[in-house]
Amino acid sequence: MGLACSSIVDLADNEYLKTLSGKTTISENDPFWNQLLSFTLNAPKSRAEQVRLEEITDGHCKSLVENNQHTGNFTSLLKVFLARAKELKSSAECENRIFIWQAHNVLFIIRNVCKFLSENMSEDSMLEQFEARSLADRQRDLETGAVLSSTGLTNYLDEFINALQDIIIEVPVLEFTYYLQMEAVTTFLVLLSVQMFLPNPKLHGVFTNRTMTCSSPERANKFIKVLLQHYIEQKSPPDSGNDSQGGSIVLGVASAVASGIWSMVSRRKDGNATTVALQNSIIPSLGHRSTLLLLALVNYNVESLGHQSGGVATRNLYHDALHGFRHIQGSASAKASISPTFHLNLSRLFQALCVTQYQETSTLLLYFLIHKNPEVRAFILSKTDIDTLVVPILKILYSAPDQNSHHIYMALIILLILTEDDHFNQSVHEVHIKSVDWYKDRLLNNVTLGDLIILVVVRTIQYNMTRMRDRYLHTNCLAALANMSAHFRSLHSYACQRIFSLFTLLVKKQKKVTEKLVAHRAGLDSGNSQDSSTLEMESHHDYASELSVLVEVLRMLLEILNSCLTGSGMRHNVNLIYALLRQKEVLNEFRNHPGFQDILQNIDTVVAFFSERLAECNESTLTIEEVHQVIKEALLQVPSHHLKKFPELKFRYVEEESPEEFFVPYVWSLIFNKSNVFWNPGCVQLFALDV
Structure with a gap:
């Protein structure tokens, strides 16, 4: 990593990753982050390469998690992302491609760490990673008395979820922001993926509950609308191999990391014609992955959410948003009072x-x-x-x-x-x-x-x-x-x-x-x-x-x-x-x-x-x-x-009493099989895996 172009095999001995996962505390203001995030990487083109990426980076993730309670480096990584996320909309408007590129890179690292956490730790332990503070910060809290008033404790999960939503809602989908959007959607899926590792579809993880409760109706409406717009537009991923963009070639190569997988495009000259053959067209579009996220969000059981949140009645606002929108040119339904x-x-x-x-x-x-x-x-x-x-x-x-x-x-x-x-x-x-x-x-x-x-x-x-x-x-x-x-x-x-x-x-x-x-x-x-x-x-x-x-x-x-x-x-x-x-x-x-x-x-x-x-x-x-x-x-x-008269044959479809028992495992089996993100099959308990 760093300014050099890396391949997957180089990551095991990468000095920047060793520093991040090591025992030295790195402040969120340290120049190290600019060096770490200025990387390019040939993205995995197959499931085997995704598995290889995880095998190589698992050691770094394990060390980062083990040392995080002392160094707070994962928390610092979150702070770096949160600080940059606030400027992404304006950066997109003024075409600050380098800033977008680095924001995507930090999100890519966070996503891979979160995926490691979800597959290797309990949710309570995961939450602790989002509020870990360095020894120096905790010593400072003792000296100032902040530890007694709990003012020093901050869990960045809610801020992180809101920042992901802000990116998806506010940042326009352009050629140089496409993979940032893709990474935001994928990271959201990773946070919710704990559902796959629970045996009962009526059980919901802490991350799901936080996603459901930290959003207002207005925000949920905007979020579902944007995900539907991604589905409608079906924008294809930019050609990451296109070097005709001059200065954007670095971004093109680097941003391909965000997708997790990209199409391998080969070009060959045949006379005066150039043939572009998609040899491994397995990358999903932003629309496809947005649809998976939408389906995951709308299929959580409201009653079980309320039960798990201490008896407080909780509505699935994303569910309500999907089922309550109307045509932009006027209502086509007779029931338009709501x-x-x-x-x-x-x-x-x-x-x-x-x-x-x-x-x-x-x-x-x-x-x-x-x-x-x-x-x-x-x-x-x-x-x-x-x-x-x-x-x-x-x-x-x-x-x-x-x-x-x-x-x-x-x-x-x-x-x-x-x-x-x-x-x-x-x-x-x-x-x-x-x-x-x-x-x-x-x-x-x-x-x-x-x-x-x-x-x-x-x-x-x-x-x-x-x-x-x-x-x-x-x-x-x-x-x-x-x-x-x-x-x-x-x-x-x-x-x-x-x-x-x-x-x-x-x-x-x-x-x-x-x-x-x-x-x-x-x-x-x-x-x-x-x-x-x-x-x-x-x-x-x-x-x-x-x-x-x-x-x-x-x-x-x-x-x-x-x-x-x-x-x-x-x-x-x-x-x-x-x-x-x-x-x-x-x-x-x-x-x-x-x-x-x-x-x-x-x-x-x-x-x-x-x-x-x-x-x-x-x-x-x-x-x-x-x-x-x-x-x-x-x-x-x-x-x-x-002729003898019989009652008219009329049948209506009626959904089962507990639809989540069918739909939650079904949706997550689709995410497991169709998202082109590698999920550890050994962790899955929600549904039976295809043999």
């Missing part, structure tokens, strides 16, 4: 959400926005180009075998929330999609968004029933289809075909499971040894449970079909009637099942009516087009008064 936490351009937010749904963090953010913020939900539902958001969500479901199960759940719940709106269910059949390149089962041309939703959801049910067998998943799939069923319009023939193919598959599966269950019952009745009998009982239970699920799914599919046939939708679904008539034999499998009798009455009436009309026209001599024409004409004469 003052907004802040205003944001929802058009730009919508665009960002549309283009980033391939990111799991973006899907989770969309869930919180659409579920908890009525303004955002109303705005999204009002969009005429809503397909730009729904199609990427459907792509997540379509690629289920390659996705994290939680990502699938979030995408499905978002779809379910959208289908709670009748206008959405009607409009999706009016939005035409020319082609869907990722749908590989068949070439799709000029289908509606409604057709695509049906195709993907039916495919997801089929995949789930044969592979995952997750009851939660197919229940929500069926709920989404049920919400749409009364509004089915002009369904594509292929969508109708896939619905009845699912019927056929499930009927065959039900028949097979029933046969196995009967065989097992016969085996149990014949008598076996005790051990084999126990195994037989377990198998019996498994088959009975599987059969129960199959009956439940088949019943719901019949209700969905009935909902379409008994409403006004039947007059607009010639293809569905045609598919029903072709597959009517499948319904015979349900005849003797008591759970299907009531729902089959209407379907049988419809089948009988159209079969009679086709028989009158000598169906065997008709072409497919002529059959469709007969059905179309007969639709005007359907005796709808003979």
